[in-house]
Amino acid sequence: MQPADTKLGRSCLMTALRRYSAAVRDMEQTVLLPSLLREVAAADDADQAQEGGGKDLYEHYLMLKALRNTAESGLVVSDDSKDLGHHHQSLSTTLEPLLESDPEVLFHFHMHGIFSIMNSLANKSQSVTSKYLEIIGVTN
Amino acid sequence: MQPADTKLGRSCLMTALRRYSAAVRDMEQTVLLPSLLREVAAADDADQAQEGGGKDLYEHYLMLKALRNTAESGLVVSDDSKDLGHHHQSLSTTLEPLLESDPEVLFHFHMHGIFSIMNSLANKSQSVTSKYLEIIGVTN
16 A cells, blocks of 8 residues: 555655645545545445444545644644544553664664655545546546 | 653644754764764663663664754655565564554554653753763763
8 A cells, every 4th residue: 555655765745735735725625525435335345444444435525634734734743632642642651661762773763654644545535536526426 | 850841731743853853963063073972882771771671872873863854854764675575574573463443543642652752852952962962071
């Protein structure tokens, strides 16, 4: 699922952010009636459906826009805020022993994590756009 | 160990990056003879010594400068490159089941991770600067 450039030694976080922003902009310009995405299953392939946690495409659409705003602004949501709290908390608790490892490893781990997730979110945005076109009967 | 602003609902990644950059700049301008940091234990408090994995202050100094460059450029080191590979790999393998969770949770997890680690690296840079001043006999 990762694009070819992640296989290179180094990849740029700004490129990943630009790609994600562009994919969301394209999605926003295409999806003129977002409500048509309600109750549409997230994706055909099992992987994405599992990742999506049973959300419909409309929820994906909202999430992709919200995360794009967060990514562009660089605002970090704290551990406790929103209802992400307990998921995030359990993630952090499980990781606690690992998080005491070398700060260099940890730094690269999170940089790589942000990079991968932005690429994955860009792909999801493109997939919402394609699915919408399919719903309204426009073939790519 | 986390500064007060992480306790707020939202914090800015750019502020954390600026703070880290400033701390490294200050360290570079103060530490005129980096070799004086060789074979000096990383920190007095047990936490930091454990995190540092037995590196001396000179190695910390080099690491802090290198990571600052990476953070400023936004370049992401891939899983396989450098000798970080196997640490990173083991981190990723342990996390694999968690990484299949909601992309929203994962996104915030990594954003928060980068934010925390940059604050921690800023603190480490300040601590190297203080230790250097102590070594050359200048008291703050």
